[in-house]
Structure formats: structure tokens, C-alpha cells
Ligand SMILES: NC(=O)c1ccc[n+]([C@@H]2O[C@H](COP(=O)([O-])OP(=O)(O)OC[C@H]3O[C@@H](n4cnc5c(N)ncnc54)[C@H](O)[C@@H]3O)[C@@H](O)[C@H]2O)c1
């Protein structure tokens with residue numbers, strides 16, 4: 001027998017502006033109430049280092065970690081590989097290959113230099129940042145996929161010092177697949193610390209944990225709050241909060257397929273957001289009928305998370321009067337993940353302007369993107385896809401502009417620069433491109 005579940009149907013034509021605005025809001029927890037709790041955690045790690053990390057692991061993760069066992073040992077890696085199911089190992093290897101290929105293709109040439117004007121050359125040079133810490137969450141499950149998504153682009157970019165910070169389990173160990181994925185990728189520094197204390201550890205460095213210039217990866221509000229407080233000391237990277245997705249379905253879509261895919265990101269936690277957005281009443285009805293059937297196959301915890309999300313204003317089915325209206329809703333929402341279910345998904349692609357990731361057609365569910373397709377699954381959440389981009393090799397590189405002007409190319413540039421420098425009142429600037437220079441160069 002199928003369990004009765006409430007699935008919200010939001011008929012956009014019946015909602016006023018406030019109702020529509022409510023649907024666009026995420027449930028992302030405000031970090032304000034926990035900032036005062038995070039400050040002493042940061043201070044303790046700064047002052048006591050590993051001793052504080054071990055204490056917080058015991059307190060928050062209920063994990064028997066000691067100050068001298070913060071780093072995973074070579075034996076920890078070996079044991080994890082022995083314990084890991086061969087099928088999981090093969091799947092990790094497959095995923096590493098796709099993700100490495102995608103990010104290698106994405107990597108820019110080390111330098112480009114174009115002749116902007118005759119004899120005047122300019123371009124960009126890309127270099128890797130020196131170090132990065134990759135945060136891999138563990139509160140609501142293990143995330144070897146986050147290991148791959150955060151460390152592979154770092155390796156491809158050429159970052160020399162890469163480490164992983166992740167909460168230890170109640171057995172005092174790091175998740176097996178996390179260690180195995182790290183080894184496959186070539187990262188051997190994995191530290192047993194999570195939450196705010198992990199961010200502080202990589203920001204300041206401890207006796208064990210290396211200090212890094214940047215931290216990447218998603219995390220709970222404790223992680224987000226620590227990144228916020230330490231942003232002057234460590235680059236906090238792109239924001240990546242609770243997972244969210246929109247399944248955009250036109251009248252050619254199968255509502256049951258839309259239902260199946262809606263349950264992907266809605267099962268992450270009660271703070272996820274997930275909507276089917278469609279102009280087809282039939283797709284909406286079929287999806288609502290199918291959802292409880294699929295939820296019954298998910299297990300209590302995950303079905304519970306999905307129920308919370310889909311029964312409130314952070315999820316469910318949004319019904320619109322037209323497909324253009326559905327597209328407008330998507331662009332206003334700016335989802336982290338977007339799937340387009342249609343017989344002709346490429347026809348709709350050009351209309352989408354705000355989405356972290358756009359997955360096209362019936363054979364490209366978010367699950368493929370999350371694990372094995374290649375593009376990065378650490379994506380801008382909470383509407384930040386309006387201006388931000390997915391995690392990429394560019395997050396691990398910095399750029400210097402390059403310029404070179406020949407003697408023949410110099411005169412027209414100097415003349416125009418002198419005029420502008422004089423207008424701005426910069427005499428020193430102007431002198432440097434005046435006859436004084438010509439005289440010096442003539443000698
Ligand atoms: N965007 C993405 O790519 C992506 C991928 C995976 C997960 N996520 C999101 O990342 C988040 C992960 O959060 P999580 O909780 O699962 O794992 P987490 O590892 O980020 O947080 C758990 C840690 O928080 C700290 N903590 C918990 N309670 C505390 C307390 N009372 N006081 C101080 N510290 C405390 C502990 O140190 C604990 O180790 C979720 O919101 C999930 O949706 C996003």
C-alpha cells in the first residue's frame with residue numbers, strides 16, 4: 001500500500017506576488033544565531049591547535065580522535081581500500097576519469113597574448129594558487145563525490161598543496177570511499193576534523209594541519225559561519241549551501257519521470273529545495289500521483305527529508321499557464337541544478353539564463369551530474385547562480401595580465417596615455433610617457 005503524502009501544488013496563476021516570492025526563497029539557515037558560538041571554536045583552534053581539534057571531534061562528532069591522530073595514516077588508506085567494495089572502487093575510478101577529462105578540457109592555456117594594436121601586445125597568464133583545503137561534509141552521509149569534485153580540478157590546475165578536511169565518524173575513522181577517492185586522485189593529506197574547527201585549522205594551521213590560502217567545498221551552517229568569520233585570513237571560495245533543483249517539464253515530458261528526478265535533490269535534507277515546474281496539468285497530475293510511490297521505495301530518513309521539502313513552500317509542483325511563464329520562474333529562482341525534460345530540450349536551452357547546471361533530456365538526471373558525467377557538482381546555491389558559476393579549475397588559479405609594447409608600437413599609445421594622465425591630474429604618469437622618456441631611450 002502506498003503511504004499518503006502531502007505534495008504541494010503551487011498554481012502560479014492563483015498566487016499573488018508575496019506567494020510567488022515565498023516560492024523563490026530558500027530555507028537556507030541564517031548563520032547569524034550561531035556566529036557567537038563559532039567565535040570561541042575558532043579561538044580555541046587558533047590557540048590550542050590539535051588539542052582543540054581532538055576535543056571538538058569528541059564533542060561534536062562523538063568521535064574518539066586524539067591530538068596525535070588528526071591526520072589519516074598510510075595504514076588508514078590501505079585499510080580503507082581493503083574494506084571497500086570492488087564495485088564502489090570501479091565506480092570511483094570511472095567517475096575520476098570523467099571528472100578529470102572535463103576539468104582538463106576546461107583548463108585554460110597558461111598564457112595568451114594578442115596584438116591589440118600594431119606593436120602592442122596584451123594577454124593573460126594563469127598560474128595555480130599555492131594551496132587549498134577541500135571540505136568534505138559528513139553530517140548527513142559520506143561524500144566521496146565531493147572529494148572528487150573539489151580535489152580533481154585542484155590537481156588539474158596544478159595546485160601543489162592540497163588537503164581534505166572531513167568530520168570523523170563515531171568509530172574515529174574517515175569514511176572509506178573518501179580515503180580511497182583521495183588516494184586515486186593523489187591527495188594524501190586527509191584530516192579528521194569538520195565543522196567550524198576544520199575551517200579554523202586550515203586558516204591558521206595547527207601542529208598537524210597545513211595552513212592553506214583557500215578553502216572550497218560545501219558545508220553545514222557551522223562551516224559557512226566559520227568561512228564568513230575567517231574570510232580575511234582564508235579565501236572562502238564560492239558559496240555552496242543546501243542542495244536544490246528544478247525539473248522543468250514541457251507537455252512532451254513524462255510526469256512519472258519528472259517525479260523520479262524531483263526526488264534526487266529533495267532527499268539531501270529538510271533544508272533542500274526541489275520543484276517540478278511545468279505548464280502541463282497532465283505532467284503535474286502524473287507527477288503528484290507517482291511521487292508517493294517512489295518515496296515509499298526510499299527508506300524512512302530520505303523519504304522523510306523529501307516529504308518535508310515537497311510538502312511545503314520549498315518544493316512540490318509549480319503549475320504555470322504557459323511554458324514561457326515556467327521559464328521565467330526558473331530564471332527568477334536561479335537553481336543550482338536544472339533538468340529540462342522534453343522531447344526537444346535544446347529548443348528550450350537558449351531561454352535559460354540563470355542556473356548553475358543545465359542537464360538536458362530524459363537520459364541526463366542530476367544523479368549523473370552529481371557523480372559521473374564530468375562537470376562539477378559543487379554549484380552556486382541560494383539564487384547566486386544569477387552571478388556565480390560552478391566550481392571549476394578557475395577557482396584554483398589566478399590570473400595576471402601581461403603587456404608588451406615594441407619601440408615601433410609605443411608612440412601612438414604614449415600620446416593618448418599622456419592626454420588621459422594629464423586629464424586625471426597625474427603629472428608623474430604623464431611624464432613617464434613624454435619627451436623625457438624619448439630622450440632617455442634615444443641615448
Ligand atoms: N552543494 C553541494 O555540492 C553539496 C554537496 C553535499 C552536501 N551539501 C550540503 O552541505 C551541507 C552539509 O552539512 P552536513 O551537516 O551534512 O555536514 P558538515 O560536515 O558540513 O557538518 C557537520 C559538522 O558540523 C559541526 N557541528 C554540528 N553540530 C554542531 C554544533 N552543535 N556545534 C558546533 N559544531 C557543530 C560538526 O563539527 C560536524 O562535524 C548540507 O547542507 C548539504 O545539503 C552540498
Ligand SMILES: N[C@H](CO)Cc1c[nH]c[nH+]1
Pocket residue numbers: 143145146242243244265336370377378379
Ligand atoms: N547534489 C549535490 C550538490 O548539490 C551533490 C551530491 C553529492 N552526492 C549527492 N549529491
Ligand SMILES: [Zn+2]
Pocket residue numbers: 243264265268370
Ligand atoms: Zn545530490
